[in-house]
Amino acid sequence: MENLISKKDLLEEANISYGQLYRWKRKNLIPENWFIRKSTFTGQETFFPKDDILLRIEKIKTLKDDLSLDELADMFSPSPTLTSLAAEELTKRNIVSHTAVEMYNNFHGPTHSFSFNQLLTLYVLNSLLQTGDVNRTEGVDLLKLFDEHAQSTKNSESELIFIRKMGVSFFILTPEPANLLLEPQAKKIAHYKLSQCMEELKLKLS
Amino acid sequence: MERTQLKNISISGSGTSSGGEFNQVKVNGSAHIYGDLICEEFKCNGSAHLEGNITTDTAKINGSTHFEGDVEVKEMTINGSTDIDGHLLCDELKVQGSSSIKGDVKGKEIIVRGSASVQGNVSSDEVDVKGQIKIKGDCEAESFEARGNFKIDGLLNAGTIDVELLRHCEAKEIGGENITVKKTRDASGFKKLIKFFMSNHTDQLTAEVIEGDYLYLEHTHAEVVRGNTIEIGPGCDIKRIEYKTSLEIDQNAKVGTQEKI
Structure with missing residues (x-):
């Protein structure tokens, strides 16, 4: 079971008021499916997935001085903000590394302008390479996976998990929320929520 | 073209x-x-x-x-x-006559002077009701003003909620920044006449949960009321109140438990 936080505890922990929470909900900054209703001894109470909501509120609070609530909503929404970006722009603005673009080009052939979904693939590949979680051949596996399942990454509500056991590695792409139970020798190397990657990417692009 | x-x-x-x-x-x-x-x-x-x-x-x-x-x-x-x-x-x-909408309603300014019924959700910057509105889904607005009768089966979520009660108003949940619920003061001849025919209906708001920053409630029946600054006026019947800054309760109100958080 996912770690949940009650509305009351959330307001206290994040130091916000009921009014703010409702306003952000109205502006679609907090997704509807995060509001989980449960019966308790004091009647109906609302709970939230703890890590997700605290992270989201932290982001809203730090960004709300620079961006309007509507701009923030665009950032958090699962639909892409821009249609395409030129290849030179990408490395020039330091959005992804040169290596990642090169690997992408080797796999797909030279690409001059990237769509948002291609950018997302690049971004995930780049982060995995940067952290050293995957090597180059595994990176190609990732590109293959994203290429074959382009449709399922499009609606962003999926998670990417990278597992290694005794030197053998593989990727899993699964709808959110993923609850995987692993055997002891298997090691979860990386776990990405694509919706969060998308937010980070949008922030970098804006 | x-x-x-x-x-x-x-x-x-x-x-x-x-x-x-x-x-x-x-x-x-x-x-x-x-x-x-x-x-x-x-x-x-x-x-x-x-x-x-x-x-x-x-x-x-x-x-x-x-x-x-x-x-x-x-x-x-x-x-x-x-x-x-x-x-x-x-x-x-x-809407000055009557309207019924099976889907959602999205707008900037929604004015109801007659009666409106919506099966889906309503979202608008402004909702102004002097008449009757029935919403099966949620209602979201920056400002929600009602001088009449409303029934919302979902959540009423608005920055400012200003209600003057007429007959039985109802919402499952209410949330927002400023919430004011009052009983209609001006008893014009017409309203008296309506009341004469509808004598079994008392002016009252029923909700399960009401949450907001500043609340003033009259003739409200609720399970739980939570907020920063809460003022409970006459005719209220509230099972539980949780408040942060201050709480005032009228002597003609009935309150179960209250807790400062």
Whole structure:
């Protein structure tokens, strides 16, 4: 079971008021499916997935001085903000590394302008390479996976998990929320929520 | 496309049209339109039945109209009765007669002076009701003002909620920044007359949960009320109150447990 936080505890922990929470909900900054209703001894109470909501509120609070609530909503929404970006722009603005673009080009052939979904693939590949979680051949596996399942990454509500056991590695792409139970020798190397990657990417692009 | 080249159609008596793109569509008798309609102005003084979707700048309905599809309009005035089977997307909606919408309503300014019923959700910058509104889904607005009767089966979420009660108002949950619920003070002759015939209805608001920053409530029945600054007026019956800054309770109110957080 996912770690949940009650509305009351959330307001206290994040130091916000009921009014703010409702306003952000109205502006679609907090997704509807995060509001989980449960019966308790004091009647109906609302709970939230703890890590997700605290992270989201932290982001809203730090960004709300620079961006309007509507701009923030665009950032958090699962639909892409821009249609395409030129290849030179990408490395020039330091959005992804040169290596990642090169690997992408080797796999797909030279690409001059990237769509948002291609950018997302690049971004995930780049982060995995940067952290050293995957090597180059595994990176190609990732590109293959994203290429074959382009449709399922499009609606962003999926998670990417990278597992290694005794030197053998593989990727899993699964709808959110993923609850995987692993055997002891298997090691979860990386776990990405694509919706969060998308937010980070949008922030970098804006 | 050059808009000025578009033609007008006017149906007087009884007629049909297959739909299309027009400048002005006017119905004075009874009309049946079989396709989608795109126009600048839609006016119905009789009765109209549209099987498709409609996109128009202005729509004025003085008779009765039934839209089977979605309606997208900048300014819509309903003086008669209107049924919409799809969604309604508008800038300004004024209902002076009666309307029933099966889908969602999205707008900037929604004014109800008659009665409106929505099966889906309502979201608008402003919702102003002097009459009656029934919403099966949620209602979201920056400002929600009601002088009359409302029933919301979902969540009423608005920045400012200002309610003057008439008869039995109801919402499952209410949340926002400033929430004011008052009993109507001016007992005009007309209202007295209504009350005479509806004597079994008392002015009252019922909700399960009410949460906000500043709350003033009268004649409100709720399971839980939570907020920063809460003032409980006469006629309230609240099982549990959780407050942060201050709480005042009128002597004619009934409150179960209260807790400062």
